[in-house]
Amino acid sequence: MFKGSITALITPFTKDGEIDWPAFDKFVEWQVEQGSDGVVPCGTTGESPVLSHAEHKKVVKRCVEIVNKRIPVIAGTGSNNTAEAIELTQEAKDDGADAALIVTPYYNKPSQDGLYAHYKTINDTVDIPVILYNVPGRSIIDLANETVARLAQLKNIVGIKDATADLTRPVIMRNEIGDDFCLLTGEDGTTGAYLSQGGDGAISVSSNVAPQLCAQVHKEWANGNIEKFQELNALLSPLHDAMFCESSPAPVKYATSLLGLSTDHVRLPLLSASNKAQALVTQAMEYAGLLDSANKINKVVNG
Numbered sequence: 001m002f003k004g005s006i007t008a009l010i011t012p013f014t015k016d017g018e019i020d021w022p023a024f025d026k027f028v029e030w031q032v033e034q035g036s037d038g039v040v041p042c043g044t045t046g047e048s049p050v051l052s053h054a055e056h057k058k059v060v061k062r063c064v065e066i067v068n069k070r071i072p073v074i075a076g077t078g079s080n081n082t083a084e085a086i087e088l089t090q091e092a093k094d095d096g097a098d099a100a101l102i103v104t105p106y107y108n109k110p111s112q113d114g115l116y117a118h119y120k121t122i123n124d125t126v127d128i129p130v131i132l133y134n135v136p137g138r139s140i141i142d143l144a145n146e147t148v149a150r151l152a153q154l155k156n157i158v159g160i161k162d163a164t165a166d167l168t169r170p171v172i173m174r175n176e177i178g179d180d181f182c183l184l185t186g187e188d189g190t191t192g193a194y195l196s197q198g199g200d201g202a203i204s205v206s207s208n209v210a211p212q213l214c215a216q217v218h219k220e221w222a223n224g225n226i227e228k229f230q231e232l233n234a235l236l237s238p239l240h241d242a243m244f245c246e247s248s249p250a251p252v253k254y255a256t257s258l259l260g261l262s263t264d265h266v267r268l269p270l271l272s273a274s275n276k277a278q279a280l281v282t283q284a285m286e287y288a289g290l291l292d293s294a295n296k297i298n299k300v301v302n303g
Contacts, residue, residue, distance in 0.1 A: 004037030
């Protein structure tokens with residue numbers, strides 16, 4: 001089962017707008033070294049809508065090669081075109097990804113039966129574990145709990161990234177589906193509540209910037225260290241908010257630029273973080289000890 005802190009990776013760009021492959025290689029390696037429990041290339045945070053098909057495939061393949069089976073690689077392979085989603089998912093499998101993260105088809109607005117048929121067709125065509133991705137704020141449609149329960153009966157549907165921020169859903173899905181289905185929040189700010197309602201982990205944006213802290217949050221929860229869990233969760237709370245103060249991934253790319261991990265460049269139609277967003281991100285990073293107070297992180301993590 002996929003669990004813990006799984007990073008929804010940025011795709012670093014050069015100042016000319018090309019993929020910065022050396023920065024990507026170093027960034028993925030850093031995520032592994034810092035203790036992330038998994039990585040997701042080519043998701044929303046990876047700016048998948050503005051990657052060409054060739055770039056998409058190369059990012060997934062490169063990520064798999066760098067990780068080298070040390071942690072799971074869950075490739076973003078969703079599309080509002082079922083045939084394209086199948087093609088991307090098959091390519092991810094061929095390149096060695098451990099699972100596929102497949103977003104609900106956006107813009108088309110399929111019915112619940114249409115959503116079921118979309119995912120079932122992928123399930124029947126490509127033999128790879130699939131994590132559903134429900135994000136109504138971007139896709140407009142909502143993958144209903146009842147549809148998730150139907151899909152969970154299929155061989156390859158193993159979990160869901162739930163970005164609804166509806167904290168009644170994990171316990172309902174756990175009751176309806178059982179313990180073998182992986183429940184991952186897609187909203188960093190809900191991590192504590194989601195875990196307490198039966199969740200298994202998070203596909204995280206904040207862990208691009210604070211992978212060690214984010215991973216430690218989940219470890220403290222798993223070990224029953226509630227006081228330490230609460231302390232770390234509170235430390236990260238302003239960062240979670242700051243990562244979405246403007247359209248993602250502009251804020252997180254600015255944050256990674258402050259750490260010297262990438263430029264802050266995003267591709268149009270997104271713009272780099274505004275001055276106001278930059279101030280919010282900087283303040284949150286300082287609060288978490290990520291810029292000039294490294295000792296604060298060590299003190300909180302190591303006690």
